[in-house]
Amino acid sequence: MKKIVIALAILLLFTAPWIVSSPFFVHLMIMVLMWAVLGASWNILGGFTGQVSFGHATFLGAGAYTTMILYLKLGVAPWYGIPIGGLVAALIALPIGFICFRLRGPYFALSTLAVAEIIRLVALNWESLTNGPVGLLITTLPDVTFWGKSIDWESKIPFYYIIAVIALAAIVATDIMSRTRLGAYSLAIREDIDSAEAIGINTVQTRVAALSLSAFFAGVAGGFYAMYLRYIDPDAVFSIALSVEMVFIAVVGGLTTVAGPLVGAIVLVTFGETFRQILLVGHLILYGLAMMLAIRYMPEGIWGKLRLWLGVQH
Amino acid sequence: METFVQSIVSGILTGSLYAMIGVGLTVIFGVMRIINMAHGDMVMFGMYGAFLSIAFLKIDPFLSIVIWIPLAFFVGVFIYRFLLKNIVPAGELNTLLYTAGLSLFIANFVLLVATGDYRTIKLKYAIMPLRPFGIAVPIPLAIAFGMAILITIALYWFLVRTDTGRAIRATSQEPEAAALMGVNVDRMAVITFALGTALACAAGVLLAPSLYLYPTVGEILVAKCFVIVVLGGLGSVPGAIAGGLLLGVVESLGAVYVSVPYKDAIGFVIFLLVLLFRPSGLFGVGKS
Numbered sequence: 102m103k104k105i106v107i108a109l110a111i112l113l114l115f116t117a118p119w120i121v122s123s124p125f126f127v128h129l130m131i132m133v134l135m136w137a138v139l140g141a142s143w144n145i146l147g148g149f150t151g152q153v154s155f156g157h158a159t160f161l162g163a164g165a166y167t168t169m170i171l172y173l174k175l176g177v178a179p180w181y182g183i184p185i186g187g188l189v190a191a192l193i194a195l196p197i198g199f200i201c202f203r204l205r206g207p208y209f210a211l212s213t214l215a216v217a218e219i220i221r222l223v224a225l226n227w228e229s230l231t232n233g234p235v236g237l238l239i240t241t242l243p244d245v246t247f248w249g250k251s252i253d254w255e256s257k258i259p260f261y262y263i264i265a266v267i268a269l270a271a272i273v274a275t276d277i278m279s280r281t282r283l284g285a286y287s288l289a290i291r292e293d294i295d296s297a298e299a300i301g302i303n304t305v306q307t308r309v310a311a312l313s314l315s316a317f318f319a320g321v322a323g324g325f326y327a328m329y330l331r332y333i334d335p336d337a338v339f340s341i342a343l344s345v346e347m348v349f350i351a352v353v354g355g356l357t358t359v360a361g362p363l364v365g366a367i368v369l370v371t372f373g374e375t376f377r378q379i380l381l382v383g384h385l386i387l388y389g390l391a392m393m394l395a396i397r398y399m400p401e402g403i404w405g406k407l408r409l410w411l412g413v414q415h
Numbered sequence: 416m417e418t419f420v421q422s423i424v425s426g427i428l429t430g431s432l433y434a435m436i437g438v439g440l441t442v443i444f445g446v447m448r449i450i451n452m453a454h455g456d457m458v459m460f461g462m463y464g465a466f467l468s469i470a471f472l473k474i475d476p477f478l479s480i481v482i483w484i485p486l487a488f489f490v491g492v493f494i495y496r497f498l499l500k501n502i503v504p505a506g507e508l509n510t511l512l513y514t515a516g517l518s519l520f521i522a523n524f525v526l527l528v529a530t531g532d533y534r535t536i537k538l539k540y541a542i543m544p545l546r547p548f549g550i551a552v553p554i555p556l557a558i559a560f561g562m563a564i565l566i567t568i569a570l571y572w573f574l575v576r577t578d579t580g581r582a583i584r585a586t587s588q589e590p591e592a593a594a595l596m597g598v599n600v601d602r603m604a605v606i607t608f609a610l611g612t613a614l615a616c617a618a619g620v621l622l623a624p625s626l627y628l629y630p631t632v633g634e635i636l637v638a639k640c641f642v643i644v645v646l647g648g649l650g651s652v653p654g655a656i657a658g659g660l661l662l663g664v665v666e667s668l669g670a671v672y673v674s675v676p677y678k679d680a681i682g683f684v685i686f687l688l689v690l691l692f693r694p695s696g697l698f699g700v701g702k703s
Contacts, residue, residue: 153508155515204690207450207507211641212690215683218638222680341634345515352512382531386523392516396502396509 103413114269118261125378127257131329133370134261134268135322140350140362141271142318147348148356149284150311151291152202153210156217157319157347159197160190162224162338164320165327169237170230178243180263183324190320191313198309205294214341221339236334239327260329267325268363271318276359278314287311288357319347342385349388353395355402364404421550422667428556429625430663431563432618436636437643437655438570439614445587445650446607447503449510453494453518454640455633457487457612460521461619462628463529469536476536477558480620484613491612495605503604518633525630534628541624559621566617567656570610574652583607587650635679642686648696658697 118127139161147153164186171177171185201212224231231237242254252259278284286307289297298304327333354365369388376384399406440454461483468479494517502513541554574580585593586603594600626632643662647654662682669678689697 151508153511200687200691204694207511208690208694210508210511211450211645212687214638214641215686215690219680219683219687222677222683226674226676341638342519342631345519348512349516349519380527383523383527385519386527389516389518389520389523393498393513393520396505396513396516400505400509 111269114265115262118258124257127261129371129374131257131261131264132374133366134264135325135329136346136350136370137268137363137366138264138271138318138322138325139347140354140365141268141275142315142322143347144351144354144356144358144362145275145278145315145318146308146311147351148358148361149278149287149291150308151287152308152312153207153348154213154312155210155341155344155348156197156213156215157315158339158341158343159213159217159220160194160316160319161323161326161343161347162220162333162335163190163193163316164323165333165338166224166231166237166323167320168324169239169327169333172239173237178245179239179324179328180245183263183267183321183328186324186327187317187321190323191317194313194316195309198312199305202305202308202312214344217339217341217344221335224335224339231335234334234336236332236337237327239331242328242331260325264325264329267318267321271321272359272363274314274318275362278311279359283307283310283314291357346385346388349392353388353391353402355405355408358402358404358408360408361402361404364407365402368403417549418671419668422671423664424550424552425556426664426667427660428552428560428663429667430660431560431567432622432659433639433643433663434656434659435563435567435618435621436615436640437647437659438567438652439611439618440640441644441647441650441652441655442574442583442587442607442614443611444644445652446583446590447604448507449499449503449514450507450641451611452511452514452637453521453633454611454615455635455637456518456521457491457615457633458619458622458636459525459628459630459633460487460490461616461621462623462626462632463525463619464616465620465623466534466536466628469538476538476620476623477562480562480617483620484617487616488609488613490616491609492605494612495608499608500604518637522631522633529630531629531631536624536628538624553625555624559625562621563618566614570614571652579603579606639682642682645686646689646697651696654696661697 117130139157142160143154143157164183167186167189168179168182171182172179177185197216201209201216204212225234245252286297286302289302290304290307294304323338326338350365350369351362353369354363355361369391372387373384376387395402436454436458440451443449443451464483465476465479468474468482469476472479498517502510538555544551544553545557574584582593582598583603583606585596585598586600590600639662643658644655646661647656647658665681665685666678669681673681
């Protein structure tokens with residue numbers, strides 16, 4: 102039964118743009134999936150190890166800038182740039198982890214916020230590399246033929262399939278992590294870091310590993326963001342607001358669950374984008390409201406609650 | 416030498432307002448052990464309050480503070496009673512996330528009502544700066560500095576000399592012992608939260624003529640505020656005052672001697688160093 106549901110969900114994921122093909126809907130689905138990846142990324146650290154980061158935009162920005170700079174300066178095509186962007190984000194996460202994980206709880210959260218602001222300011226001022234506040238712009242994407250057909254980058258459909266594959270990878274990675282030793286160690290740390298330490302878990306190493314994995318997916322999503330919107334600037338990809346949005350999607354969807362971030366993204370991004378279509382600004386008011394309601398009435402998140410009713414584990 | 420003195424002076428002027436915001440956050444942390452992410456939005460409220468006073472009520476922003484402080488106090492009571500009170504027992508991290516949600520809600524609400532336009536407040540008497548001893552002192556900042564000192568002294572007197580102030584400090588030091596001594600801890604929490612909110616709002620009113628106003632200004636202010644209270648030691652009022660002045664001076668010296676764009680980064684670097692090496696604050700008085 103469970104396998105059938107998953108197979109149907111994957112089938113739906115890959116046929117959706119053929120069922121409803123209006124450009125707004127495809128754009129909406131792309132945004133939902135991109136935020137699902139970002140939520141899943143945050144969930145790997147914030148959900149499983151319980152370390153609240155307010156600086157995940159750092160990794161998104163690192164991925165976005167890596168992909169952009171590789172393409173514009175060295176001519177590396179974005180589909181190579183995106184995974185490389187993820188790797189660069191994962192590498193950047195190592196020193197950040199070793200510094201910030203000396204702190205606990207809210208202090209860790211504040212330190213990630215400070216690191217993210219420092220990196221945003223560096224990106225804003227390192228003009229020879231990032232072009233500063235002007236930002237970077239891609240005008241055309243390289244020609245690719247896929248099964249004998251040239252891909253039309255003006256259509257949104259190819260982007261949909263790229264982000265669908267990335268989202269699937271992020272969800273599968275979360276599922277695998279939750280079954281492995283890293284997942285078990287992480288949960289032990291989330292429950293009680295001192296006891297975890299006492300039974301011999303290397304808590305710094307585990308948290309850094311989780312942060313790195315988490316940063317990889319944020320970086321990949323960042324690379325995709327750069328390629329899809331074709332324009333980035335430091336305030337767009339390194340802002341505090343982006344970090345906070347990732348937190349909200351993961352928490353509202355359901356922390357420490359595999360499907361939670363996807364559910365959170367479906368709910369918040371759909372409402373948010375629709376709100377934006379009507380009123381243009383201020384759609385994050387819904388995110389704020391959802392967050393307050395979730396913490397107050399449903400701290401386990403939407404999927405966390407639903408899965409209990411449905412009787413599924415993840 | 417003149418540039419040096421000039422940057423120290425402007426640093427202290429701005430720093431006095433940073434200190435006021437920081438004191439608000441630190442007293443709330445002291446009593447409730449929560450980090451209020453929405454604190455910057457209370458400053459933003461004050462800034463828009465000052466703007467409303469001059470644009471619609473035709474009242475000088477500095478005088479309008481007598482309206483906004485009591486109003487902010489009641490807003491604080493309301494937020495604590497109806498929004499925060501049930502969340503605080505759920506732990507530090509949940510409260511952190513909850514106030515982050517509250518912050519996003521408030522900022523975007525103002526964005527919807529007031530639009531994202533940058534606004535400024537122009538005062539007729541503040542076109543030319545004062546020039547005592549050849550040092551330029553902008554008039555709005557000078558008035559704000561004077562009022563910040565008065566408000567901080569009043570707060571200090573309240574905390575040190577009055578019974579309620581003593582009860583607040585007792586709760587901050589040891590909530591359980593304070594409760595056993597007959598202090599109504601819950602009541603102290605309401606008063607402290609409202610007081611912190613009123614301070615943030617007052618600082619916003621005073622800052623408004625010297626800064627641009629926009630709905631998400633609280634985001635950057637709250638980040639600076641964390642720097643200040645961690646520098647001074649979380650929970651310590653004198654620490655927050657020193658931290659605020661220090662950040663003001665460091666930013667202004669950094670803008671002159673390091674680089675203008677990186678002046679904001681200097682504060683965050685110091686913040687990280689203090690968190691890592693002296694988590695109880697530079698003066699070793701905070702509670703970590």
